[in-house]
Amino acid sequence: MAVISIERMGLLSVFFVCLFFSSAFAVDRGNFKTCDQSAFCKRQRAFKPGQSPYRALLETLELSDSRLTLQLINDNNKVHLLLELYRLQGNMTRVKINELKPLKPRFEVPDVLIAEPPTEPLSVLSKDDNGVVLSLGAESQRLIVSARPFRLDIMEGPEVLLSLNSRGLLAFEHLRLRKDTQAQPEGAEVKESVDGDQQQDEGKKDEDEESNKEEDGLWEETFKSHTDTKPNGPTSISLDFSLPGVEHVYGIPEHADDLKLKTTDGGDPYRLYNLDVFQYELYNPMALYGSIPVMLAHNTQRTMGIFWLNAAETWVDISSNTAGKTVFGKMLDFVQGSSEKPQTDVRWISESGIIDVFIMLGPKPSDVFSQYASLTGTQSFPPLASLGYHQCRWNYNDQEDVKSVDQGFDQHDIPYDFIWLDIEHADGKRYFTWDPHKFSQPKEMLQGLMDKKRKMVAIVDPHIKVDSGYKIHNEITSKDFYVKNKDGGNYEGWCWPGNSGYPDFTNPEMRAWWASMFAYDQYEGSMENLFTWNDMNEPSVFNGPEVTMHKDALHGKWEHRDIHNMYGLYVQMATAEGQIQRSGGAERPFVLTRAFFAGSQRFGAVWTGDNAAEWDHLKISIPMCLSLGLVGVSFCGADVGGFFKNPSTELLVRWYQTGAYQPFFRAHAHLDTTRREPWLFGPENTALIREAVRQRYALLPYWYQLFFQAYRTGMPVMRPLWVDYPKDTATFTIDDEFLIGSDLLVHPVTEEGSRGVTAYLPGAGEVWYDVHTFQKHNGAQNLYIPVTLSSIPVFQRGGSIIPRKDRVRRSSACMENDPYTLYVALSPKKFAEGKLYIDDGHSFNYDTKKEFIHRSLTFANNALTSSNLCPDCNFLTSSWIEKVLILGASKPSKVVLKMNGKETPVDFEFDSSMSVLTLRKPGMNAGDDWTLLLQ
């Protein structure tokens, strides 16, 4: 949900209901700042590339085993900075820059890194007056520190991989005393604006300084009647990165924009500032609900990443020397052997904190994923059921309603695992409670769902109704856990319940208390099949600046300004911890969040917030989730059907078909929309939706195994094609199709009235099989696929084996003991491999007791073999192999199952038109060692 009462909208809608729904349906941009309206961004951006005023003081260089420190000085104001360089294990370099002697400590982001990153030794290769050359361990990588002006270059052999401050945009606004309240500080202070700004005449600048002070917003800033008092004055930081040879950069979610990031020349930078944006617009760099300050750079040779660890408001500028060139122009350059190497330049600007950058040097995409995972952790391994289908609506009215929707799914034979309750379920939006009339018997309701092996999610938002009759509020008040306003009183803002307080989730004691509220004896009416949804955790404050919290609010000694982008992470962290604790650490949590930050992947799922029932919103769900996957968050989805407005039946069907192939699969709808449970659009459409959901359930074993892999390695589940085809430039900008793992390629139909789609099948010399018809297509081609309303173009990679459970039942738990069908898609060399992962689906026993089955399935030399990838694991399953389909096979004369030294014949059928060999009921247990021989 988002804010409803935006001024004037109510009035207009009464007048022009129709008009409002057709055209005037968009974000009110005036509610959100542009770079020009954000004082620090404006100051920093006014500062153009040139020679940096910073100089490295080489005589201050100190090198302990793995840590190098060096002072930098700004020749304009003589302020000293401290540079720290670390070589980290796994081919990463960390660059930290802080003031040498700040007036008081500057904020450094805690709780995002899973541990202090392990380092590797650094050594000085050479040193002279101009700089220092350091060895970055193996691979002939060097780090060159240039002294005057200061810059850093990371080289591999003769190639520069990445440069810092090469455009001279390092700027560090040091903490200072306010002039009008303090005596003139002695000497050192020469300038007040951006410290690096060296390009204007000094004397003149000083005069301008005083007059421009208010305008510059150094000590105070006002936006739409909200005044940000800035007791610490200007504190922003900026640094530029140059990426020679790079034309494609990705990441820095969350933006409703294409996968490949655009240059920001002439427009606003990409903004990272967690905001509750009402009816967001597509294809622009405006901030949304979450922020992950990680950018990936990719070319055919290498993939790298930049992780800017800062939780304050951040803006990212991107420019490129090839951006303006046409394809023809690029060709001309190539033919003429010309000129400039393509290069992308990036500049990061943050409002406060320090510069703390992790440079992940790849070189392969998978290396960058594991590098980032080693810093911030991997995707939490979700309960299997949460990979099923989720039915949500604002709101299911009462217990009767929940029951009848639940029955509706059974009547129409559509599987689902979770039904969701939005804010109306609670008693007056007092979270952790139930409406006494509409949900008077929550346990009865939950038991009813449990009887069908289904689950529920109830919303728990972080704004707490200020009400002395509300236990949660009273406890937070008595423990003094609320965020404080600038004057030290409890910060209060307007949200769903009316006047609300905001618990200080940055406080570990507060988080521990919050977690304890999920205990069964605290959260009345809760049961083990009740899970949680954290919405509005940007945090959303209806009457706050930009619909969020005032930056001068206080979290202990830190300003909200410093921690803003990680508030939502902490909310989800505390909630997930509560769910773990309520089971004594036995059960996996499931928590959905709207706001997020780097590291949020460790705590659950994310969705793309309040989208709309429009075709463009369906399309954008793909790049939005792809971007999140690239930076660690695999468990991503968009509201199926679109949150605002009513979808046409065709759009709804297409959205189900798309959502069934995205990681988090939940339908959701606004309070004002008409009902849209899957069976309300006539039998034909019910059948189409049923089929899409059933395809999802059949593939749950594959999804589950991919999430296990993501949990272990950091590999994204839903991926852009270039991740698996990094040398194929044709894949670099594709974001209307995607891969699930390496083996399924999905090109959903996202155009109204579509009669066909053109899918790019990557991989020269590879083949792809249509999963519905088993027709084989060659790789490295654009394939036109005629479509009808029932089509979901999906292809399985030749060379892969995908286990499915084709007996789809009404929930994932009902399918637990069902047998598997193996889909073996042969490569042109008659080879295929895949994995099978099985555990209990819900507990931590896979981790604590190694209770799981992990098997490698390999087809080679006409034999399909299952071998154990985890011999010291123990888990028993009653699932067995009921069928094996081998696509691209030739007809054998005989098929034999070899198991425990015995050979038994297996019945088979061969379809020569599609070259599909079906092995009938081989029957071995899914956890056993076996071989199927084709003779």
Place this chain on the structure above:
Amino acid sequence: MTCLHLLLTLVFAVSLGTPVEIQRPRGVPLTKKQFYEESKPFTCLDGSRTIPFDRVNDDYCDCKDGSDEPGTAACPNGSFHCTNAGYRPMFIPSSRINDGICDCCDTTDEYNSGAKCENTCKELGRKEREVLQKMAEITKEGFLLKQQLIEEAKKGREEKQGKVTDMQENKKQLEEKVEALRTVKEAAEQPEKEAKERHLKAWEGECSCKSIRLEKDKAKMAEAFLELDDNSDGFVSVSELQSHAELDPDADGTLTETEVQGLMGGAAQVDTSTFESVWTNIKDKYHSESQPEEPAPVETPPDEVKEPAVDNDSEPYPEDDISEEDDEDEDDEDDYHEDDDKVRVNIEKELSFDFGPDAEFTYMYSQCYELSTSEYIYRLCPFNRALWGREKNRPENNKYLVMKYEHGTGCWQGPNRSTTVKLTCGKETVVTSTSEPSRCEYLMEFTTPAVCQEPANTEPSPHGHEEL
């Protein structure tokens, strides 16, 4: 791997109480028993292929139509038959076999899942019989009441028709005047949108949507803007505001141009966005042009309901906008308000309604029925702008079981309000429940003897429905 019994022995109790064993594969209904003969190869029921009989119910799907696995979950499109002795037999999708959830009351669907199911067929059968019995009683009594209703309606109709005939003379005389009246009335109904805005206010008391309540003042403001903007140019001008003497700030009886300009903050005209500040100045004194100064009583006695709208602008809430217009023009049109004429028009109107095949719904005309819940009072006035529902997939003879009220006032950011009323047989005429499945789409359940069908002669079987 699961090992399944191919055949299941089923034991039935026939009326004489003699146990008889009938063998057939698990999940097969008796009616299809002949297709499953153990001694012969099995041919899929769609004829697509023939398989050895030992592949029936062997937990592997061989037939495209799922017919070889009636008793296992192997086929995605299969179905399982449970006999449910004591209750009623049913088919379930085969995906519900052994899924750990008890679906058949005789527990036969969970033969290998470990689920602890109890046979509840007897209990269910008993309850169903009780319900059926009760319903039969209600139907019986309800049908008697319906006969009375039909009788009364018939009498009433005859009386009224006679009255109309008596009035034919008068009618002729008044024809010209009626024609004039109709013109006036249609003109009054012209600005349909305006009328809807007026209804909005009445709705606010009942609507459960929070945003409407939040926006209550804005809605009033919007309403006022529309009314004030006499020339509908999107602006409220000084002269338009000046027509509202009640806004006079110094209460000297005249509202001068200067005073108006003061109210408007110096502007010559204001648009929708700037009107907000003006509204703050005037809202305490402002009198709506359409609302009477004293709020109309919420309870409109049925006999005062006049002139159900001729268009189908259905409104579950009675609202006498037409009569109010009439009041304003009383001086000019006094001649047309002769009692006879009004009565006649009303009767004609009444006679034109579809009160059901035997006019059994006539008694509801001009009646309203209420249901109080903890939050709201719902009020249903059938035939006051109602339509018989013509739902899709509903046979024509059932059209009298649903009433639809559509195109009500618009909700804030939502659809126009609509209500569906489902009618069921009952001794009394009452609204039994209401709900709002989607915002501003209401569902009411309504019982009435008028839909009671003639009870079938057969008494409900004391043994329920059993096979054999």
